[in-house]
Amino acid sequence: MSEVLEQEAKAGAGHAQKYTRNNPYHSNVNVNVQITAEGSEKETRHVELALEEGMTYTPGDAVGIIPENRPSAVEDVLKALGYKGDERVLDHYKVEISLEEALRNRLTTGKLSRGAITQMAKLAPEHEGLKGLTGPDNRAKAEDYCWGREFVDLATDFPGVVTDPQQLFNILPRLTPRMYSISSSQKAHPDSVHTTVRVIRYEAHGRDRQGVASGHLGDRSEIGTTMPIFLHSNNNFRLPENSETPVIMIGPGTGIAPFRAFLEERQVEGAKGKNWLFFGEQRSKLDFLYQDQLEGMVKDGFLTLHTAFSRDQHNKVYVQDRISENAKAVYELLEQGAYFYVCGDATRMAKDVELALLDAIAQGSNGTLEHANEYLASMKKQKRYQRDVY
């Protein structure tokens, strides 16, 4: 499955929207601020994008952002290939555009894939270097080569292989939109959609790299610029219909995004159900996203907030540890019918949180792990265990 389809599948089935990824809305950037402090290891931004009347979303939905590759990356590729950028090519719809435009907003030049190497190798079947990176026997070597590299590295390491700019459409995948969980309630912000974006920046193989979409939002989306977007509904991540039902939300890092939306929605509605949020990051002084807003909610008695700042003390503490410390109370809320939500990192956090949850259920019910698994399966069936992980 292509990355965008995978992302959209993860975001859930969409309902009809006027603007789609093929026909995006050119939204004004109203706000774009860094919400991690100077000195943080992370650059996380709060971005507010304007909506046209009639564009609607529900907490739990995502917004698709259609990024452009950064100008310096386009220049680097042109230089590596020996082109000027004004050469003419046909895009995926056979529309004639300049090579510069193709590299800016049609083709993936970041994040090299084995597929790109295989396609490039087809242009020079006798090339020893490329042969060494293709075929089933060289899979691991190719994966190793791809790590931290982009197309510019391939073009630089294997010069002269691309002889016609049109060939790039066979080598490089399409540039795809990126999904971001919506971090606002439209009931609180009728004319805009908010996102909470971690900007990916790193150095690899002697070059400064950045994520395509997060870098675009981080470096080139000042207030007043526009960004092509579309709204994407996700019916698999929804607040309970009954506003008195308690909710337990686990959202470390940018995983906080949909829960800010949930909390704003419940606040506007005057929902009486209990709200529990587990938020985690590295350092409370630098990385406490939406601190004032969340602490205001705590002060109003609207929110119970459990934080886990892993680097604030010698022993690392994560959201799953806070769940374990509050196992009894978590189980009691579940017994009251609470919905349990997890958003954020899929690779480790979501699994560790599930283990802590199972443990809390086993402890609370004086039951076995097997019983806890059955309890969780029944929660899933009732849609009381929902995850939005990426």
Ligand SMILES: Cc1cc2nc3c(=O)[nH]c(=O)nc-3n(C[C@H](O)[C@H](O)[C@H](O)COP(=O)(O)OP(=O)(O)OC[C@H]3O[C@@H](n4cnc5c(N)ncnc54)[C@H](O)[C@@H]3O)c2cc1C
């Ligand atoms: C439903 C859904 C909701 C999401 N919600 C959010 C959200 O609320 N906030 C948010 O920030 N993101 C969210 N994401 C993730 C988001 O869609 C993007 O995937 C993310 O911002 C990266 O996109 P990018 O274009 O900036 O980076 P890309 O250009 O796609 O590059 C990212 C890739 O860079 C590589 N990379 C990263 N760091 C390093 C390193 N140190 N060394 C070598 N390689 C590295 C990795 O291969 C990584 O996959 C969500 C995803 C989904 C599917």
